[in-house]
Each structure stands twice: as C-alpha cells, then as structure tokens.
Amino acid sequence: MGLALMAVLPSYQHQGIGSQLVHEENPNTPLLPFSINPAVRILVSTMKHLSLLTAIGMLLSLSGISCEIRSNPDARSKLEVSGSLDILSAGTGSTDGQTARGRPADARPGGVEQAGEAEMKALAQAYPNRIEEIAFRNEDWALRIGDTWYFWAKGRLLPEELRLQWEEYASYRFYSYSLDLPPLPVLDEESKLRLRERLERAEDNPPRRSEAFLADLYRSATRGKTEARIGTVELVGFDVRVHEQIVEPLRKVNRALEALAEIDPGVQRFVAGLNGVAGYNWREIAGTRSRSYHSYGVAIDLTPKSFGGRHTYWRWALPHSDEWYAIPYEQRWMVPLQIVKIFEEQGFVWGGKWFYFDTMHFEYRPEILILAKASGDRR
Numbered sequence: 054m055g056l057a058l059m060a061v062l063p064s065y066q067h068q069g070i071g072s073q074l075v076h077e078e079n080p081n082t083p084l085l086p087f088s089i090n091p092a093v094r095i096l097v098s099t100m101k102h103l104s105l106l107t108a109i110g111m112l113l114s115l116s117g118i119s120c121e122i123r124s125n126p127d128a129r130s131k132l133e134v135s136g137s138l139d140i141l142s143a144g145t146g147s148t149d150g151q152t153a154r155g156r157p158a159d160a161r162p163g164g165v166e167q168a169g170e171a172e173m174k175a176l177a178q179a180y181p182n183r184i185e186e187i188a189f190r191n192e193d194w195a196l197r198i199g200d201t202w203y204f205w206a207k208g209r210l211l212p213e214e215l216r217l218q219w220e221e222y223a224s225y226r227f228y229s230y231s232l233d234l235p236p237l238p239v240l241d242e243e244s245k246l247r248l249r250e251r252l253e254r255a256e257d258n259p260p261r262r263s264e265a266f267l268a269d270l271y272r273s274a275t276r277g278k279t280e281a282r283i284g285t286v287e288l289v290g291f292d293v294r295v296h297e298q299i300v301e302p303l304r305k306v307n308r309a310l311e312a313l314a315e316i317d318p319g320v321q322r323f324v325a326g327l328n329g330v331a332g333y334n335w336r337e338i339a340g341t342r343s344r345s346y347h348s349y350g351v352a353i354d355l356t357p358k359s360f361g362g363r364h365t366y367w368r369w370a371l372p373h374s375d376e377w378y379a380i381p382y383e384q385r386w387m388v389p390l391q392i393v394k395i396f397e398e399q400g401f402v403w404g405g406k407w408f409y410f411d412t413m414h415f416e417y418r419p420e421i422l423i424l425a426k427a428s429g430d431r432r
C-alpha cells in the first residue's frame with residue numbers, strides 16, 4: 054500500500070461518535086470489483102462453488118463479457134474474467150460506454166435491451182410510491198419523480214440539467230449481488246496493482262455521487278428534511294432510528310428474526326451477542342464525498358459486544374493485510390446467513406457479501422435484489 058494511503062488510514066480506525074462506530078461503507082460497493090474492459094484479469098477461485106461459478110460464467114457470457122471456466126488437475130475451479138477494476142472510480146474511466154452490468158451503452162432501440170433499462174425498471178418496481186413512470190426519452194432511459202425526470206446517464210441517475218456532466222459523477226452501483234455467499238476473489242498481480250492504484254487515486258480524488266436522485270426519492274435533500282422523515286422502529290430489542298420508508302420492512306425483519314431465534318439457538322446466541330443497532334446518522338462515507346445511506350436513514354449496522362478478533366470492515370482490515378479482500382470468511386465477523394436472508398427478503402443487501410466488505414452493514418436496495426432474482430431466474 055502506498056505511503057499516501059497509509060498516511061490517511063489511522064483516521065478510519067474505530068472513531069466513535071456517541072455510541073456509533075464510524076466504519077462507513079464504500080458508496081460504490083460492487084460484489085466483484087470489475088466492469089467490463091479487457092484489461093485486467095481477476096481470478097475467482099474456489100474448491101466448492103463450481104455450480105455457482107458456472108452460473109456466473111453463463112451470466113457473464115450472456116452479458117457479453119469474455120470469461121472462461123477452467124478446471125485444473127487439483128479440482129480447483131477458476132472463473133477467469135477479463136475486466137477492469139471499476140472501483141472507487143470518481144465517475145470517469147472504465148465504466149464509460151458500459152453499464153455496470155456489462156451491456157454496451159450504445160445498444161440500438163428495437164429488440165435489444167437498452168443500457169439502464171433493466172436497472173430503471175427495477176427501480177420503478179422497488180419504489181412504486183415515489184417513481185411514477187419510466188420512459189425512453191431523448192436517447193436515454195429516464196424515470197420520473199414528481200415533475201423531475203432522472204436520466205440513466207451511464208448509471209449516474211442525473212436530472213436533465215446535469216446530464217451532460219455525467220463524467221463528473223460516480224455512478225450508482227447496480228452490481229450483481231449474489232443470493233448465496235460469494236466465493237472470495239483471488240486477484241492476479243496486475244489486478245492487485247490496479248486495485249492499489251485505484252485506492253490511492255480515490256484518496257486524492259474521492260468519488261462523488263450526484264445526490265439529486267436519492268435526495269428526491271427519500272425527500273431528504275437537507276438534514277432538516279431528512280430528520281423530518283426519521284422514525285423509530287424496534288429491532289431485536291433495540292430502538293433504531295430510520296427513514297419512514299424502511300420502518301415497515303424492518304418490522305417484518307424483526308418479526309421473522311424473533312420467530313427464527315425461538316427455534317434456532319445459533320440465531321439466539323447471535324442476537325444475544327449484539328450490543329446495539331445503529332441506523333440514521335448524518336455523515337458522508339469515509340474516503341468519499343458522497344452521502345452515506347445511513348445519512349438517509351436507510352442503512353443499519355448490527356454492532357456486536359465483541360468482534361472476537363475477527364475482521365468486519367475492509368478499511369479496518371487494510372493495515373493488517375495486503376489481501377484484505379481475500380480474508381477468509383472464518384476470520385470475519387459474520388451475520389448468520391439465515392438472518393441475512395431475512396433482511397434480503399425485505400429489500401436489504403448485506404455488506405458482508407461485498408468485495409469492500411462491511412459485515413455489520415445492511416442497506417435498503419430492493420432494486421439490487423430485484424435484479425439479482427431476475428438473474429437467478431434467467432439461469
């Protein structure tokens with residue numbers, strides 16, 4: 054890790070704000086850190102997940118990504134993907150001309166799915182109370198909230214007046230999210246180098262997402278407007294402050310969790326080991342210029358009494374391991390997968406499945422899960 058990056062690391066260590074840990078997730082949190090550009094090779098290696106890898110390979114093939122699945126003599130399966138490391142990008146570079154999900158942006162109307170079409174449809178399905186319509190307008194997919202149209206703009210979700218400046222913004226990540234626990238990535242030397250460069254560059258020029266869409270979606274453009282929408286909900290015995298939009302989903306999570314804890318001693322132990330649940334917190338994401346999902350009140354952290362010496366957050370793991378992204382799951386503080394599933398069923402993704410892992414963190418991204426299920430159905 055470069056000196057510049059190392060120099061800023063201590064500022065991310067366990068800063069307490071009240072009882073809340075600042076551990077913020079990356080805004081651009083792909084499950085795997087690549088979009089599609091035949092420059093860098095990422096090796097995903099596993100002993101156990103051949104069928105999953107086969108499915109991923111098929112999906113990638115369908116998306117026009119070159120990939121191959123090879124078996125070697127020791128029965129290790131490898132998925133080799135050619136892709137650029139599209140991580141922490143500040144809105145310029147490798148995603149240009151590509152969607153985050155690998156379809157060419159210049160696909161022509163008629164038969165072929167347009168860039169952003171699936172994502173915009175998933176958004177409309179995920180937030181029917183806010184998104185009133187979607188349409189293909191002025192050469193791009195757009196969705197309407199009230200009187201404002203937001204354009205796909207290569208994943209930036211920009212209002213009309215910002216459309217042409219899309220390069221100044223980081224994209225909203227519509228990463229492919231695995232409904233199973235994904236195999237850990239194994240990066241080759243070139244990919245490691247690029248990752249290091251990307252992280253260092255991001256420290257100098259942190260990514261900035263346009264907040265216009267999210268602020269409108271959640272009617273939370275300012276701190277005051279946000280806090281007017283914050284309510285309290287009980288989750289596993291703790292009161293947590295969240296946006297009104299996720300109060301009902303969290304109530305359902307809570308009911309399902311309590312029912313599961315009654316019959317599953319492991320789940321009961323996990324819940325008993327929690328120290329709190331953190332929700333709304335007005336702040337930017339560490340190392341970025343974007344508002345955290347916590348600052349909209351649509352993310353929560355389950356914080357344990359003790360991590361038991363295990364890793365929970367990629368930024369905290371960085372100083373301990375050059376290959377922090379490959380730290381085995383056994384060495385990470387994990388949320389039981391039955392609990393993860395309960396959250397997913399209510400529209401929450403788990404940060405424990407991200408490349409930039411954040412195992413305490415859940416955030417409300419029903420559109421990501423709609424896309425994940427659609428991918429699963431196509432298999």
Ligand SMILES: [Zn+2]
Pocket residue numbers: 077078347352353354413414415
């Ligand atoms: Zn969090």
